[in-house]
Amino acid sequence: MKRARVAVGGAVHNAYEYNGKVKLVDGRIFAEDEVEWLPPVKPQTIFALGLNYADHAKELSFDAPKEPLTFLKGPNTIIGHNASTKRPEAVTFMHYECELAVIIGKTSKHVKKEDAYDVVKGYTVANDYAIRDYLENYYRPNLRVKNRDTCTPVGPWFVDRDDIDDPMNLSLRTIVNGQVTQEGTTKDMIFTIPDLIEYLSSFMTLNENDIILTGTPKGTTGVNVGDEVITEIEGMGSLRNYIISDQDFQKPFEGGA
Incomplete structure (x- = not known):
């Protein structure tokens, strides 16, 4: 459902x-x-993966990581379907990232790969925008790159775990202003969903509604004010998002009482 x-x-x-x-x-x-x-769930801890697709790492001229490159995101980043993301005026490289988001279903620690899907509640679509002007190197995707307000749309739907036969074989794509700009498949992840759950739960407790953003394939390009960006994952629907300027985002509300 x-x-x-x-x-x-x-x-x-x-x-x-x-x-x-x-x-x-x-x-x-x-x-x-x-x-x-x-957002289809109220998120707890939000994990993000860097360079989890080898083709994307190559696209950015980085070597694929030897272990999961994980970092955290704040709840301020999360918005829903049909919402607007602000593009900072001074930046040059703001890129979309279509990602499969895995939603944890229960408190878990030391989960083995073979049991990993037992702790998954379901899935949704995410668009994890990156401000690459501030990317120092792939070991340091600092706060200014990935923790901007409104820069992680998720949704529209939460899809139950059992309704997805194989989350490691789903097509992904991004459409900007009606043109397909990114295509890939989750089978090309370097670290699979079970890999990531085993890795994260080996040193910290996972909780219900924690979200793991599993990375993006190649094909990321820049977005500009006025763009419509749609990220899609097979079986999960289309997540629509609009890019607006800092000035429009900061306009005061002018409605009546």
């Missing part, structure tokens, strides 16, 4: 996909553009 969290009439609702529309648990049905989309 594809599930979501949306806001309607000032209240937050759990919902699910119904014949191409959004059906609230109270039975009301809305078109996609009639609701405000929230």
Whole structure:
């Protein structure tokens, strides 16, 4: 089942996909553009992977890592489907990154690879924007690269684990202004989902609604103000996002009382 969290009439609702529309648990049905989309789960710790696809590492002129290159992201980065991401005025290289997001389902420690999927709740689509102006080297994807407000759209749907036959064989793609700019498959990950869960849980506790962003394949290019960016993963739907300027993002609310 594809599930979501949306806001309607000032209240937050759990919902699910119904014949191409959004059906609230109270039975009301809305078109996609009639609701405000929230991140499909309330995230706890957010893990991100650098260079987890060899073709992407090569694209950036880096060697593939010998162990998972992981770092953390703050909740300030996360936004939902159809939301806007601000592009800092002074930067030159702002790139999208279509990524499979793995959502942990229960408190876990020292999980073996063969048991890893038992602790997975489900999956969603993520677009983990990077401000590469500040990338020093692949060992140091510092806060200014990956922890910008609004720079990690996720959604629209949360897809149950059992509804995805093989998460390590899914196609991914990014579409910018109607043009396909990135294509890949999760089978090209260097470190698989079980690898990552075993690695992370070997030295820290994983908790329900922790999110692991599993990296992106080659094909990342720059985005500019006014762009529509859609990231898609097979079986999980399309995550739409819009790029806006700092000035537009900071405009005061002018609505009536």
